[in-house]
Amino acid sequence: MELFQKLGTEIEGVWREQNYNEDIFPALAADALRRADLPAKISAWDVVAWTLQQPELPPQKDPSANFGDPPITLYVAPRFFIDVYFWLDGTTQVHQHSFCGAFQVLLGSSLHSGYNFERAESINSFTETGEMSLKVCELLKVGDVKEIRAGRQYIHSLFHLDQPSATIVIRTEKSPMHLPQFSYHKPSLALDPFFEHQTTTKKLQAIRALYHVNRPDADRQVSELLENADFQTSFAMLSTVHGFLSQGEMGRLFNLEGPPARFKGFLDIVARRHGSKAADLPAVFAHRDRENEIVRRRGYVTDPEHRFFLAMLLNVDDRDTILRLTGERFPGTDPTSKILDWIYDLAQTRVVGVNSPNALGIDDFGDIDLSIVENLLRGRSDQETREAIISEYGAEKSAAADLEGRLTKVHNSPIFKPLFRGQST
Numbered sequence: 057m058e059l060f061q062k063l064g065t066e067i068e069g070v071w072r073e074q075n076y077n078e079d080i081f082p083a084l085a086a087d088a089l090r091r092a093d094l095p096a097k098i099s100a101w102d103v104v105a106w107t108l109q110q111p112e113l114p115p116q117k118d119p120s121a122n123f124g125d126p127p128i129t130l131y132v133a134p135r136f137f138i139d140v141y142f143w144l145d146g147t148t149q150v151h152q153h154s155f156c157g158a159f160q161v162l163l164g165s166s167l168h169s170g171y172n173f174e175r176a177e178s179i180n181s182f183t184e185t186g187e188m189s190l191k192v193c194e195l196l197k198v199g200d201v202k203e204i205r206a207g208r209q210y211i212h213s214l215f216h217l218d219q220p221s222a223t224i225v226i227r228t229e230k231s232p233m234h235l236p237q238f239s240y241h242k243p244s245l246a247l248d249p250f251f252e253h254q255t256t257t258k259k260l261q262a263i264r265a266l267y268h269v270n271r272p273d274a275d276r277q278v279s280e281l282l283e284n285a286d287f288q289t290s291f292a293m294l295s296t297v298h299g300f301l302s303q304g305e306m307g308r309l310f311n312l313e314g315p316p317a318r319f320k321g322f323l324d325i326v327a328r329r330h331g332s333k334a335a336d337l338p339a340v341f342a343h344r345d346r347e348n349e350i351v352r353r354r355g356y357v358t359d360p361e362h363r364f365f366l367a368m369l370l371n372v373d374d375r376d377t378i379l380r381l382t383g384e385r386f387p388g389t390d391p392t393s394k395i396l397d398w399i400y401d402l403a404q405t406r407v408v409g410v411n412s413p414n415a416l417g418i419d420d421f422g423d424i425d426l427s428i429v430e431n432l433l434r435g436r437s438d439q440e441t442r443e444a445i446i447s448e449y450g451a452e453k454s455a456a457a458d459l460e461g462r463l464t465k466v467h468n469s470p471i472f473k474p475l476f477r478g479q480s481t
Contacts, residue, residue: 057106057130063092064131064138067226076135078156078228082203085136085158085226089201096199100163100222103128103140125220139225143216146367150188150213150240151249156206157227164221166196167371167381171211173246177333182236182248183288185333193377195384207234215371217364242343244336247291256289260296267300275318282325287333290326294337297322302345346470349417353471356407356415365398366471375433375475392433395475399429418469424449424457428466432476438463 067088074080107113107128117137118127124141131138140162150171170193175186196202196214204210204227214223230237236248259281266274278297282290301315323341327334347370354366364385368378382391403426405415413419427448431441441463446454466472 057098057103059092059094059098060130060138063088063094063226064133064136067136068133071136078206078231081136081228082156082158082205086201086203089158089160089224089226093199094224095160095162100140100142100220103130103162103222104142136226136228139227141223141225143221143223144219146215146217146370147213150211150242152208152211152234152238152240153204153206153227154230154234154237155204155228156231157204157225158201159204159223159225160201161196161198162222162224163198164216164218165198166217166221166223167193167215167367168196168202169193169213169215169371171213171240173208173211173240175246176244179287179333182251183291184238184246185244185336186246188240188243190373190377193372193381195381206231208238211238211240213371215367217367218360241340243339245291245340247288251288256292260292263293263296267297275321278322279325282322283329285329287326287330290330290334291337294319294322294326294341298341298344302341302348346473349470353402353415353417356410356412357402357405359401362398362402362405362415365395365402369471369474373474374477378474392430395433396426396430400426416469416471418465418471424454424459425462425466428463429472429475432466 067085070088071077071081071084074084114129114132116127116129117132117139118124118129121127124139125144127139127141129137129139136157143164150169170191172189172191173184173186174189175184177185179185204225206228237250238246239249240246263274263278266277278293282293285293298319301319319341320338323334323338326337350366350370354363354370357363357366365382368381372378372381378395379391382394383389386394399416402415403418403421407415414421418425424445427445428441431444432438436444442454442459445459449457467476
């Protein structure tokens with residue numbers, strides 16, 4: 057397209073004069089995007105229409121659409137290219153890049169999070185353990201621009217809030233200096249998602265086949281493999297098996313405890329073999345379970361505000377940030393009251409066709425539960441919350457309603473975990 061050709065030609069000329077210095081490219085690309093202001097001149101659907109009308113497109117950098125739904129390459133220069141990525145679903149994947157550049161929101165909005173990763177141990181070239189911490193979390197809207205830095209200096213996630221969303225990306229090719237391109241698994245694991253070993257890949261495929269057809273000897277065969285596997289391969293096997301043995305819809309429907317217990321047995325094998333390296337693996341998979349649960353619940357609702365709330369719970373780990381983002385998204389409202397309204401609405405939303413009491417996934421969620429959430433959300437301790445509930449409803453009604461059980465239920469809900477993380481009792 058002409059606008060992208062003009063943008064690309066300008067960047068190529070300026071960058072060539074700087075001898076293709078990658079250190080300055082992110083700022084150069086970001087500045088060019090801001091000045092071009094393409095979202096004010098062209099829509100994402102113009103890009104789609106142009107793509108369908110062309111007899112021959114520029115060389116496509118990702119013809120198989122491994123990243124984007126779809127990615128469309130609009131300009132190719134000797135050392136960089138310009139893509140538009142369309143997104144139909146949000147993703148929580150935290151990652152770094154082996155390239156640099158900049159991106160701009162063309163359609164929709166996104167929740168952008170930046171992280172630090174303090175490496176504790178490099179297990180091999182493709183696997184590290186350490187500690188992840190949130191550095192920044194912000195809302196991005198149409199026209200917003202962010203620089204992309206290569207390597208560990210830019211570890212981030214970009215969760216697309218609207219369906220569809222689209223971003224303009226100006227980026228270099230991969231740099232060997234910034235490989236591998238790690239993905240991060242909260243709270244403590246970094247892995248190269250592009251690592252592939254043919255024998256391991258084929259074994260993982262065979263494991264999937266065993267569990268797809270419910271082979272009775274599947275657990276035994278996986279256990280034997282784990283007894284001798286390296287840490288990286290062990291995690292790959294655990295990830296494969298986890299998809300079959302996590303507490304899915306059938307487990308909830310029939311209250312099955314077997315699959316999680318079987319998975320814990322695999323974790324125990326890896327812990328015995330790898331010791332401290334495996335200490336955080338239960339937390340990694342617990343976080344994955346929680347993400348899957350919230351993604352499932354987000355799929356039950358269509359209201360944009362409810363989906364925004366669940367997206368925050370999926371991506372943000374602390375109450376203060378959730379309150380701040382709510383205030384930014386809905387200026388002029390009280391964030392706490394807004395969140396309580398959402399929780400009430402979700403508690404009243406019945407889900408057809410699944411074994412779930414409501415969109416929150418919490419049985420018998422009523423007025424006392426909402427009062428508990430409000431008190432905790434306003435920063436009160438468990439004891440202060442007990443006293444407030446008894447004062448509001450009376451000691452007899454509070455006891456009859458099982459106040460202690462309801463308080464525990466709220467704390468244990470995966471939905472509410474980031475709202476009350478680290479709160480005193």
